[in-house]
Amino acid sequence: MKAAVMNPQDGILKYTAWAEPVVSSSDEVMMEVKAAAIKNVDRSIASGSHYSAETGNAPKARIIGSDGVGFLEDGTRVYAISMDGMIAEKAVIEKSRMVVLPDNLDFLTAAALPNAVIGAAMGLRFKADLQPGETVLINGATGVTGRMAVQIARHCGAKKIIATGRNPESLKALLELGADEVISLQQSDDSLLAQLQTIHNQTPFDVVIDYLWGHSAELILSSLKKQGSFTPKTRFVSVGSVSGDLLQLSASTLRSVDLHLTGSGLGSLTRQHLGKLFSEILPEMFQLAADGKLIIDTVTVSLDQIESVYDLAVANGKRLVVEIK
Numbered sequence: 001m002k003a004a005v006m007n008p009q010d011g012i013l014k015y016t017a018w019a020e021p022v023v024s025s026s027d028e029v030m031m032e033v034k035a036a037a038i039k040n041v042d043r044s045i046a047s048g049s050h051y052s053a054e055t056g057n058a059p060k061a062r063i064i065g066s067d068g069v070g071f072l073e074d075g076t077r078v079y080a081i082s083m084d085g086m087i088a089e090k091a092v093i094e095k096s097r098m099v100v101l102p103d104n105l106d107f108l109t110a111a112a113l114p115n116a117v118i119g120a121a122m123g124l125r126f127k128a129d130l131q132p133g134e135t136v137l138i139n140g141a142t143g144v145t146g147r148m149a150v151q152i153a154r155h156c157g158a159k160k161i162i163a164t165g166r167n168p169e170s171l172k173a174l175l176e177l178g179a180d181e182v183i184s185l186q187q188s189d190d191s192l193l194a195q196l197q198t199i200h201n202q203t204p205f206d207v208v209i210d211y212l213w214g215h216s217a218e219l220i221l222s223s224l225k226k227q228g229s230f231t232p233k234t235r236f237v238s239v240g241s242v243s244g245d246l247l248q249l250s251a252s253t254l255r256s257v258d259l260h261l262t263g264s265g266l267g268s269l270t271r272q273h274l275g276k277l278f279s280e281i282l283p284e285m286f287q288l289a290a291d292g293k294l295i296i297d298t299v300t301v302s303l304d305q306i307e308s309v310y311d312l313a314v315a316n317g318k319r320l321v322v323e324i325k
Helices: 040-047 107-127 144-155 168-177 189-202 214-223 251-256 271-290 303-309
Strands: 002-007 012-017 028-038 067-072 077-081 090-094 098-100 135-139 160-165 181-184 207-210 234-238 259-263 297-302 318-323
Touching (some): 002 303, 012 303, 028 107, 077 090, 077 107, 098 271, 107 144, 107 207, 107 234, 107 271, 107 297, 135 144, 135 214, 144 160, 144 168, 160 168, 168 181, 181 189, 189 214, 207 214, 214 234, 297 303, 303 318
Parallel strands (some): 135 160, 135 207, 160 181, 297 318
Antiparallel strands (some): 028 067, 028 090, 028 318, 067 077
């Protein structure tokens, strides 16, 4: 079969022939792959730089991609995860890690959706425990996952959704996706801090979903600070660190704010959370997308183009999806 294979020793991706996978247990099944998205996490896993990579052994050449959509041998349309690579004509998947797709959901949308849903819904539902009627601030909302978080927060009944970002056109598009107010990060620290404080004083941030970390997260945390008065509880959930892995957090902020600071990622989620991802969240989100109530934009390429587009920078909140015909 044909596949997209990365050799971490030289960092070169190749479209090449590769041995077909083999079903080795009753818990597995073969899938004919029709589409798979390329995400940053796929690139880091393929290069051996992801935090989940094994240590002590040199990473070996492998098929890239961690999830995708396609047909089972009986014709059932499914989304599934494969730790042995997915951007290939065939993949072996675990029965417990697949979701049947709605008949009216196209493969390209279905392939693009899950990673953004995981980065948005898991933080909103499990780590923040978002409740109807609450106010949500999404920091760094112009990317694929941030755009998804805006839509899911609206679906979950958020009373007010504030979104931050740098690109003016992308910020404007967030208003059409469900954001009530947008904040540009391209302003002075004093102006940004004042704007955050004004909004927080009027409608306190119940939940902050953060995809940037770094300096903008510092300013958001500073905006919560009060001078000795009682404060509303804010659940701050770190999901990404696009702006850097470190920040400075004042101890006085922690002492003056009812703050719950946590993260949402593979290591912070439980087996029960992951079980609900497959049994509840993904089926619900796939159906919303099939009904036109959840939108994700894609840039599509064919498998035989993979070498030339692998490092393509896809802007404006779109997901790169490989179509396998």
